[in-house]
Amino acid sequence: MRGVRALAQLRNAYAAGHVSTSTLEARIALALTGDAEGAVWDLPRWWHRRTAPRALLVDGVERPLDTTARIGRSSSCDLVLADDSVSRRHAEIALRGGICVIRDLGSCNGTLVNGRAVQRARLRRGDELQLGETFIRVR
Numbered sequence: 001m002r003g004v005r006a007l008a009q010l011r012n013a014y015a016a017g018h019v020s021t022s023t024l025e026a027r028i029a030l031a032l033t034g035d036a037e038g039a040v041w042d043l044p045r046w047w048h049r050r051t052a053p054r055a056l057l058v059d060g061v062e063r064p065l066d067t068t069a070r071i072g073r074s075s076s077c078d079l080v081l082a083d084d085s086v087s088r089r090h091a092e093i094a095l096r097g098g099i100c101v102i103r104d105l106g107s108c109n110g111t112l113v114n115g116r117a118v119q120r121a122r123l124r125r126g127d128e129l130q131l132g133e134t135f136i137r138v139r
Helices: 002-015 021-032 036-040
Strands: 055-058 061-064 068-072 091-096 099-104 111-113 116-118 120-123 128-131 134-138
Touching: 002 021, 002 036, 021 036, 099 111
Parallel strands: none
Antiparallel strands: 055 061, 055 134, 068 091, 091 099, 099 120, 111 116, 111 128, 128 134
């Protein structure tokens, strides 16, 4: 599905004059080999806004994602998780210019994105976060 979106983004960028014919051909080949994100990573940011994460799915409840959200057990967090394995201030998600990034705030049990421990990582729709024993789907 990401490949189809990348091809649409490339088509629109080419039509708007943002990429040349030779660049378009090379990037289509890249998208078709499975690196959809690599094919469109440097297009103007407004192209990314269409595919930027818009919500987090936690325990079956969708929570809209605005500009910044702190996640943890503390009641001062924007997204409070009732999980003893989650730190009081566990992680922070920031959405700016169509790019979404998660940053671990020094949690005890760490932050995982798609099963990989990270200190900071870019998020995309479909990614799965694990904070303690809680799983969060990025939408």
